[in-house]
Amino acid sequence: MIRGAIGRWWSKPGVRLRIARVLVVVGAALGLIGVLTARYGLLFAGIIVVGLAAGLGPARIRKRSGDSGGSQ
DSSP states (O other): OHHHHHHHHHTOHHHHHHHHHHHHHHHHHHHHHHHHHTOHHHHHHHHHHHHHHHHHSGGGOOOOTTOOOSOO
């Protein structure tokens, strides 16, 4: 029951867009701190977080095989 509720919540493009935006800000902050303090671990962590945010964007939502829709 909880898994279905979370799945429906997560599949909304607005929710995924907000989470992706927060992750981009966090990743950019980590990257900036890493560059300014010469701590390259933070820089790489920031790059990875921004990449994860790009993968979470609403454009990555795919229809499930059971969904009815147009041409498949």
